[in-house]
Amino acid sequence: MSQAEASPAGPAPGEVLLKVDNISLSFGGVRALTNISFDVMKGEIRAIIGPNGAGKSSMLNVINGFYHPQEGTITYKGETRRKMKPHQAARTGIARTFQNIALFKGMSALENIMTGRNTVMAHNPFTAAVYLGPAKRSEIHHREVCERIIDFLEIEAIRKTPVGRLPYGLQKRVELGRALAAEPEMLLLDEPMAGMNLEEKEDMCRFILDVNEEFGTTMVLIEHDMGVVMDISDRVVVLDYGRKLADGPPDQVRNDPDVIDAYLGVAHD
Amino acid sequence: MVDATVASAGPERDTLPKLLMHNARIRPTLPAYREKDYGIWQTWSWREVEAEIFRMAAGLAELGFKRGDRMAIVGDNRPQLYWSMVAAQVLGGVPVPVYQDSVADEMVFVLEHAEVTFAMVEDQEQVDKLLECRTKGARVDHIIYEDPRGLRNYREEGVHALSAVLDSGARRLGREPDFAATEAKQGSGADLALMAYTSGTTGKPKGVMLTFDNLLTVARAAAEMEGLSERDEILAYLPMAWVGDFAFSVAQAYLCGFTVNCPESGETLLIDLREIGPTYLFSPPRIFENLLTTVMIRMEDAGSFKRRLFHYFMDHARTVGVALMDGRPVSLVDRLKYWLGELLVYGPLKNVLGFSRIRLAYTAGEAIGPEIFDFYRSIGINLKQIYGSTEASVFITVQPNGEVKPDTVGRPYPGVEIRIAENGEVMFKSAGVFAAYYKNDEATRETKTDDGWVHTGDAGLLDGDGHLKIIDRAKDVGHLNNGTMFAPKYIENKLKFFPFIKEAVAFGHERDYAAAFINIDLEAVGNWAERINLAYAGYADLASRPEVYAQIKDCVEKVNADLAQDDLLAGGQIRRFLILHKELDADDGELTRTRKVRRKFVAEKYAPQIAALYDEQVSEVYCETEVTQEDGRKYMIKADLRISPAKTFDPVRKAG
Numbered sequence: 001m002s003q004a005e006a007s008p009a010g011p012a013p014g015e016v017l018l019k020v021d022n023i024s025l026s027f028g029g030v031r032a033l034t035n036i037s038f039d040v041m042k043g044e045i046r047a048i049i050g051p052n053g054a055g056k057s058s059m060l061n062v063i064n065g066f067y068h069p070q071e072g073t074i075t076y077k078g079e080t081r082r083k084m085k086p087h088q089a090a091r092t093g094i095a096r097t098f099q100n101i102a103l104f105k106g107m108s109a110l111e112n113i114m115t116g117r118n119t120v121m122a123h124n125p126f127t128a129a130v131y132l133g134p135a136k137r138s139e140i141h142h143r144e145v146c147e148r149i150i151d152f153l154e155i156e157a158i159r160k161t162p163v164g165r166l167p168y169g170l171q172k173r174v175e176l177g178r179a180l181a182a183e184p185e186m187l188l189l190d191e192p193m194a195g196m197n198l199e200e201k202e203d204m205c206r207f208i209l210d211v212n213e214e215f216g217t218t219m220v221l222i223e224h225d226m227g228v229v230m231d232i233s234d235r236v237v238v239l240d241y242g243r244k245l246a247d248g249p250p251d252q253v254r255n256d257p258d259v260i261d262a263y264l265g266v267a268h269d
Numbered sequence: 270m271v272d273a274t275v276a277s278a279g280p281e282r283d284t285l286p287k288l289l290m291h292n293a294r295i296r297p298t299l300p301a302y303r304e305k306d307y308g309i310w311q312t313w314s315w316r317e318v319e320a321e322i323f324r325m326a327a328g329l330a331e332l333g334f335k336r337g338d339r340m341a342i343v344g345d346n347r348p349q350l351y352w353s354m355v356a357a358q359v360l361g362g363v364p365v366p367v368y369q370d371s372v373a374d375e376m377v378f379v380l381e382h383a384e385v386t387f388a389m390v391e392d393q394e395q396v397d398k399l400l401e402c403r404t405k406g407a408r409v410d411h412i413i414y415e416d417p418r419g420l421r422n423y424r425e426e427g428v429h430a431l432s433a434v435l436d437s438g439a440r441r442l443g444r445e446p447d448f449a450a451t452e453a454k455q456g457s458g459a460d461l462a463l464m465a466y467t468s469g470t471t472g473k474p475k476g477v478m479l480t481f482d483n484l485l486t487v488a489r490a491a492a493e494m495e496g497l498s499e500r501d502e503i504l505a506y507l508p509m510a511w512v513g514d515f516a517f518s519v520a521q522a523y524l525c526g527f528t529v530n531c532p533e534s535g536e537t538l539l540i541d542l543r544e545i546g547p548t549y550l551f552s553p554p555r556i557f558e559n560l561l562t563t564v565m566i567r568m569e570d571a572g573s574f575k576r577r578l579f580h581y582f583m584d585h586a587r588t589v590g591v592a593l594m595d596g597r598p599v600s601l602v603d604r605l606k607y608w609l610g611e612l613l614v615y616g617p618l619k620n621v622l623g624f625s626r627i628r629l630a631y632t633a634g635e636a637i638g639p640e641i642f643d644f645y646r647s648i649g650i651n652l653k654q655i656y657g658s659t660e661a662s663v664f665i666t667v668q669p670n671g672e673v674k675p676d677t678v679g680r681p682y683p684g685v686e687i688r689i690a691e692n693g694e695v696m697f698k699s700a701g702v703f704a705a706y707y708k709n710d711e712a713t714r715e716t717k718t719d720d721g722w723v724h725t726g727d728a729g730l731l732d733g734d735g736h737l738k739i740i741d742r743a744k745d746v747g748h749l750n751n752g753t754m755f756a757p758k759y760i761e762n763k764l765k766f767f768p769f770i771k772e773a774v775a776f777g778h779e780r781d782y783a784a785a786f787i788n789i790d791l792e793a794v795g796n797w798a799e800r801i802n803l804a805y806a807g808y809a810d811l812a813s814r815p816e817v818y819a820q821i822k823d824c825v826e827k828v829n830a831d832l833a834q835d836d837l838l839a840g841g842q843i844r845r846f847l848i849l850h851k852e853l854d855a856d857d858g859e860l861t862r863t864r865k866v867r868r869k870f871v872a873e874k875y876a877p878q879i880a881a882l883y884d885e886q887v888s889e890v891y892c893e894t895e896v897t898q899e900d901g902r903k904y905m906i907k908a909d910l911r912i913s914p915a916k917t918f919d920p921v922r923k924a925g
Contacts (some may be wrong), residue, residue, distance in 0.1 A: 147307035152418065157536035159308065199898075210419045 013043040016075075017186060017218050018063065023072035025058055025242075030205075032058040033069065033242045039148035040186070045212055045219045047229045047250075050239035051262070056222040057099060059239065060188050063220070064089040064096050090119050093185035097175045097192060099222075105164035109174045113149055114162055116181025117142045149177045152214075153207060176207065187211070189221040193228055201225065205232055223264060238262075272551070276524050277551045279477035280524055283458030284481045286322075286359040288523040290453060293319035296499055296526050302348040305533035305541055310903065313348065315526065321349075321435075323449035325356035328438030329387065330448070332411050333428070336361035339383050339464065341409070343367045343376075343399070344391025346505040346531045346611040349415045349431060351519060359453045362387075365464045366510040368862045370855070372897075373401040379466050380407035383476055384683040387429075393415040396638055400425055415646075432714035458482040464707060465512040465659050476707035477659045478513070487664045487701035488520040490683045494667075495629055497549060499526035502626070506532050511642045511863065513633070516663040517551050542623035550630045553829030554637035555864070562768055566796050583647075596670050615648040624650050631655050631667075634863065636739075639675040646673070654678050657735060660716065660723050661685070666737050679738035687737060688722070694743045695729040696722045721897025728756075730752070745868065747778025753840030755783060760841060763831060767824040768793040769817075772853050774866050775843070776879055782844040784882040786875070787821055788852050794820070809850040809908050818913050821848060825915040832918075839920035845882050846915060847890070849871060850908035881912060888912055 018040040021215045025033040040046045048056045061067040063074065065084030073080050076092065084094075095116070103112050121142065128134045150159055153173050158166055163174050172192060179187055192208065193201045209232055211217050223229045229236060230250040238245040238259050246256040253259055276282050282291050292301065304311050334340070334769070340357040342364050344350050354364035365383045367376055368390070369439035380402055388399050399412050411427045413434055414420060420430070462481040466474040496807050505518040527549070532541035539560075568579050589603045599607075619625045630645070630652040637654060645652040656678035657663040666687065668679035669686060675726075681687050685699040698721050705713045717723050728743040740746065741758040749755050753850050757775040760783065764773040771790035777783035780895065789812050797820070798805055805811040829842040853859040859871055872879060874894070881890035893907045 144307065147309075151307055156305075156308070156533045157540070186412065206419070213421055214418060 013041075013216065015042055016040070017077065018220075019075040020059075021073045021075070023059075023062055023069045023074075025055075025062060025067055025069045031242050033062070033239075036239070036242075036244050038237050038244065038247055040218060040220055041234075042185075042218055043212070043216050044234040045106070045208065045221065045232055047223050047233035047236045048220065048239060049224075049229055049236060050245075053241070054239040055242040056239055057190055058242075060096065060190055060222060061219070064094050064188055068128040090182065093183075095179040095182040095184035095186075096188035096189065097172070097190060098167070099190040099194065101168075101171045101175055103171060103175055103178070104164045106162055108160050109155060109163055109170075109177070110146060110150065110159045112174055113146045113177045113181050114142065116178035117145065119182050139213070145183070146177075146181055149180050151184070152180075152210070153177050166254070169196050169203075170201075172204065173207070176204075176211075178218075180211065183215075184217060186218040186220065189219060191222050191224065191227055193223060201228060208232060229231050275489055275497065276526075278478045278485075278489070279455070283485070284358065284453075284456040284460065285355050285462065285485075285523050286453035288458060288485075289315075289319055289322060289355060289776045290450065291741045292523065292526045299499060299526060300528045301522075301526075302351070302529050302531065303473075303545075303611070304348050304531040305537070305544075308533075310530075310544070318348075318352065320603055322352045322356045322359065324435050324438035324442060325349075325352055325431075326359040326438065326440040327377065327445075328434035328436070329356060329362075330360055330452075331437045331441055332387075332434065334360050334362055334387055334411075338362040338387060339365050339385045340387040340389060341367050341380060341383070341385045341399075342389050342509060343364050343395045344369050344389075344415070344509070345535065346507075346509055346514070346518070347415060348389060348510060348529075350391065351505070351529065351531075351603055352516075354463075354519065357387070358456065359449055361452070361456060361460065363464055365428050365466070366508075366515070367466070368508055368510040369395065370508075371406065371862060372856070373398050374641045377402045377405045377407050378473060379476075380409060382474075383464055384467075385409055387411045387413070389413050390415070392420040396420060396423065396428060399615060400428075406426055414815065456481070458485070461704070463512070463515060465515070466510065467659050475709055475712055478704040478707050479512070479659075479662055480704055483662045483701045483703060484516065484520045485524065485637040487662045487684065487699060488516050489524050489684065489922060490700075491664045491667070492521050492525050492627075494683055495549075497521060497525045497527065497629075501525065501527035501548045501628070502530060502545060503551075504530050504532065504538075504542055504545055504634045506535075506538055507551065507553075512659040512661050513551065513657070517549075539623070543621070544623070546623055546626040548626045548628045550624075552630065552632055553634040553864075554632050554641070555635070557632060557637065557645060558641055558768075562790075562793055564618065564622070565768075566792075567789060569796075569800075575663070579614055582614040583644075585610055586647040587643065590649065591643055594646050594649065594651065595673065605892070610651070619648060619650065625851055627651070629653070633657060633678075635865075636762040637675075638762075640766065641669075642675045649897060656739065658723075658725055659696060660703045660725075661699060662703070664701060665697050665699070665725075668736075669718065672734070672736075674732075674734075674736060677732060678734055681737075687731075689729060689731060690724070692743065693726045693728045693730070693746070695727045695737065695739070697725065698722050749783065749840055750775055750779060750781050751840060754838060756838065759838065760828065760832070760843065761787070763828045764824065767827075769797070769820055770824060772860075772866065774853075774868065776872070776882065777841060782883075783841045784879075785843050785869075786878070787825075787846055789817060789821065789848060791852075806854065808904065812848045813849055813908065813911065818911065819849065821846070822913055822915055829915060829917050833920050839918075842917040843886075843915050844917060845912055847878065847882065847910045847912045851894060851896060851906060852894060854896070857895070878910060 021037050023033055023036045050056050058105045062069050065086040068083040074084055123135045155173055163171055193204050212219055236246045236250050236253045240262045246253050246259045282288050292315040297731050298314050300312045301315040301318045302313045325394055340362055342350050357364045367379055396414050399409055405410055413429045413431050415431045417430050458481045461478055462484055463479045464476045466476050497907055507514045518529050530545045531537050585606055589599050589607055592599050627650050630650055633655045656666040664682045665685055666679045666681050687697045690696050702721055702723055726743050727739050728746050729737055729739045741756040745757055747755045755777040760775040761773040764770050769790055770787055772788035774786040786856040791808055803816055825843050825846055832842050833839045855862050878890050881887045891908050892910050895903050897903050
């Protein structure tokens with residue numbers, strides 16, 4: 001899988017890819033996010049953690065345009081916007097997975113992953129209906145990309161299985177596959193390990209690290225499991241009641257007194 | 270046409286590298302290897318395989334691989350790993366395949382013992398394991414990996430991508446086009462071809478040294494006898510470290526020029542089996558059992574018309590199918606009915622299983638249940654048991670076509686002699702007899718006599734037709750305190766033939782009576798529990814259910830009734846048993862990597878539970894065991910195990 005779709009003007013590894021400034025979001029009287037600012041460097045694994053209701057999912061939804069913040073700006077690849085729109089986010093290389101799996105239950109794993117190619121498919125329904133020449137070639141190309149993802153995620157055995165019949169851990173993996181199919185520059189993962197057993201979590205960690213390493217994909221992930229977060233992320237943002245508590249490398253965050261009070265309860269070591 | 274089928278002997282074809290060149294010459298475009306990758310079967314012809322192997326050999330030479338060097342092979346069945354074995358042989362080196370699921374501690378022993386300096390491995394998991402072995406004292410200067418995923422940032426010394434090795438090999442061949450071919454021609458049949466480590470039912474593994482002559486002579490005799498040819502197809506899915514896989518997927522494949530198909534992954538095996546439809550298949554009994562269990566479970570869920578059709582024709586197959594297979598007379602009406610059954614049931618069933626094209630299916634390793642055995646034979650699959658060992662380069666005896674008796678392992682292969690020693694142990698002699706155990710002269714002397722006879726360690730007997738019948742491991746055959754013969758394996762196999770029982774361990778040597786541990790089969794018992802609406806939380810919970818105990822008790826009593834038929838073994842009936850709360854597992858050291866029970870280890874580990882089996886006052890025993898996960902981490906599980914008595918039967922006196 002190449003990053004051919006990435007725009008040539010994109011930042012180099014280590015530079016800021018995404019920056020959110022003073023984001024505030026409220027639903028009626030409920031303040032979900034208050035003055036949140038942080039940035040994401042290209043190629044890093046960035047975690048957002050916090051207790052229940054801290055605003056983690058809202059933050060992701062702001063980044064990919066599901067929610068529109070009342071205040072603040074989002075700067076992505078040097079372009080500053082008041083708000084993102086979901087299709088803008090998708091077109092410019094942001095893909096995501098959901099906390100509650102959002103797959104097409106009746107379709108096979110392969111078909112689900114193919115839907116992730118939607119943003120990079122060029123042909124229209126008419127040429128696709130004739131299925132000759134370019135349409136056929138591009139279909140074969142897309143299938144090849146999907147097969148590489150299947151190979152990468154080691155889900156060959158369930159390629160043709162309807163996802164509704166798969167166990168939870170595998171559905172999560174298919175969802176990751178669909179997000180990867182868009183060849184994203186930045187991947188938003190909403191609790192990729194929720195509800196998994198230890199072995200599934202370890203597999204998922206491996207995949208996240210491998211995706212990051214192989215494709216250079218920038219990752220923003222929300223996670224509850226502290227062990228996982230501390231092990232795999234480069235930098236961590238801590239949210240609590242919609243406010244930013246701390247921001248920095250895992251070790252620094254772990255020892256931050258505010259964080260210990262609010263979230264961890266006791267120091268891990 | 271020199272030889273369209275099995276390559277004949279002679280100094281031009283006495284090693285695998287020479288056979289490779291022979292195949293590339295006489296059948297250059299025929300498919301040699303296939304692997305399913307990215308959802309498509311990718312094919313390599315013999316000519317392409319020769320080019321790949323030669324490049325690999327040249328690349329290895331560039332890294333300093335010399336004549337006599339040992340190369341460990343670790344991974345699933347991948348064409349590149351198979352090629353690397355022959356590439357090492359081209360340079361006069363020796364491949365040492367290692368079980369890919371062994372943990373680093375087990376691997377370190379083999380690597381050190383075999384003085385391995387090179388390793389060809391599949392992926393990151395294995396690279397990590399070998400690097401860990403290095404810290405534990407194994408040398409392994411060069412580790413070459415096939416799949417680069419996750420390995421981009423490894424900076425350890427001597428870790429190479431296979432693609433880089435192939436590139437450097439191609440450059441070497443550019444300078445010296447004949448390099449690999451010249452090297453290959455230097456080998457001879459008496460050279461060491463393979464070091465196969467025995468799975469080690471007892472103690473540390475032993476390195477069995479096999480020469481090309483050993484491997485090729487018996488493999489050739491077996492292939493000729495069974496009429497294998499270049500048109501055959503096999504599926505390579507058994508562990509590469511097992512010598513049988515080498516004999517079928519390498520030695521016989523090169524001798525006959527047939528196609529070796531590598532599945533996409535372990536989990537897709539059944540899909541791949543169906544897509545390929547092999548003509549020649551080897552499977553341990555448990556795979557045939559699993560397939561049958563799956564079929565039966567799915568039939569239970571089918572509509573009533575289909576179910577009745579299935580059972581009607583299966584009953585018919587049971588009565589005449591085996592006779593048809595063996596060429597015995599069958600009435601015309603029965604033949605017509607069987608033909609109809611083939612059309613409606615057997616044919617589609619074989620197609621679903623991927624057995625439509627099977628000409629020859631072998632099973633070995635463990636005894637296969639007579640019902641399972643007859644099931645496959647009755648629907649027209651030529652399933653035969655063979656008996657073999659690493660020390661024999663696999664082939665010792667086989668059930669001859671038309672003369673298959675389910676309870677024997679048949680007659681010796683051409684060129685193999687067998688005899689029964691005075692203590693009942695089976696001994697054999699053939700061209701396949703191993704050279705020696707590596708660095709273990711004592712074990713070699715114990716196993717191989719001066720005139721070339723090898724002790725198998727199995728107790729057996731020859732029946733009236735010269736068929737060999739294996740009873741048990743010779744050293745496991747014991748006696749109860751009252752002097753009755755006690756053959757644990759024999760009892761365990763009888764127990765394991767019940768679908769509910771996955772594994773059993775029988776005790777009785779120097780005891781008052783026989784007793785047993787039982788492992789339930791989660792799939793079969795779980796499915797049954799679902800049907801009778803029995804809710805359960807997991808393996809341990811299900812295993813402790815009184816309903817399950819009742820089912821297992823039933824099985825045990827059936828075995829007892831069966832044992833009572835046999836004067837010799839009637840005293841060995843099981844009086845008490847318990848169901849274990851965890852599956853016996855190779856990771857916990859309870860089974861060998863080939864899934865055989867390590868009796869001594871189990872006896873030590875579960876000593877208090879065994880003591881409870883022999884204390885008739887006790888009806889429940891506490892058990893705390895350590896479980897090792899695949900990654901080597903351990904945790905404890907605890908349970909109270911119930912002990913159940915079982916009914917025994919008086920020996921049946923035969924009339925007269």
